[in-house]
Amino acid sequence: MGQAQSNSDNEVSIKNIQELYRRFTSECPSGNLHLHEFKRIFGINSVSMEEESAYLDNVFRSFDTNQDGKLDFMEYVAAVHLVLRGKLEDKLKWSFKVYDGDGNGCLEKEEVTRILKIINKIKRHHDPDLSENVDDICDRIFSILDKNQDCEISLEEFMEGAKKDPWVLDQLKLDIRPCDWFIKQQKTHMPYK
Numbered sequence: 001m002g003q004a005q006s007n008s009d010n011e012v013s014i015k016n017i018q019e020l021y022r023r024f025t026s027e028c029p030s031g032n033l034h035l036h037e038f039k040r041i042f043g044i045n046s047v048s049m050e051e052e053s054a055y056l057d058n059v060f061r062s063f064d065t066n067q068d069g070k071l072d073f074m075e076y077v078a079a080v081h082l083v084l085r086g087k088l089e090d091k092l093k094w095s096f097k098v099y100d101g102d103g104n105g106c107l108e109k110e111e112v113t114r115i116l117k118i119i120n121k122i123k124r125h126h127d128p129d130l131s132e133n134v135d136d137i138c139d140r141i142f143s144i145l146d147k148n149q150d151c152e153i154s155l156e157e158f159m160e161g162a163k164k165d166p167w168v169l170d171q172l173k174l175d176i177r178p179c180d181w182f183i184k185q186q187k188t189h190m191p192y193k
Contacts, residue, residue: 032070
């Protein structure tokens with residue numbers, strides 16, 4: 001889920017929402033999308049990398065606003081809206097939530113390092129020549145964002161730093177391919193695979 005603004009071709013219309021609802025109820029007759037179904041939508045299966053699965057665990061948790069272990073249709077629509085039409089500020093808040101593994105409202109180095117390692121491993125899986133050092137990236141992020149030097153990044157520091165520094169924004173953005181997947185599904189009108 002990149003942080004760039006979506007263009008009007010990618011917007012979700014009422015007709016799209018009706019189609020989403022039809023598919024959602026077809027795929028999730030219980031009215032809820034569970035973690036294993038969510039992972040299946042994004043192509044995570046028994047042969048997927050452990051890191052991809054762990055990453056989607058965090059993404060799922062971030063969309064499960066009432067923390068009941070499943071996404072109802074409203075949470076699902078909110079997630080789709082964020083992916084396709086969300087403003088940078090909303091996407092940054094969502095990214096912060098994904099990074100904040102313990103949900104305490106601030107990011108510790110261990111949390112940021114964990115997600116960056118997952119992202120880096122996924123990137124290296126797709127580009128073996130990638131040679132970024134995650135610890136160096138994390139140290140640099142903290143040196144830029146942790147303004148009060150309390151070894152934690154607050155939501156305010158995260159938002160401000162990501163908006164001001166393109167390198168930080170690029171490092172912190174969460175790209176998990178759902179936008180492309182959703183657009184493809186819209187165009188083909190095929191049920192989830």
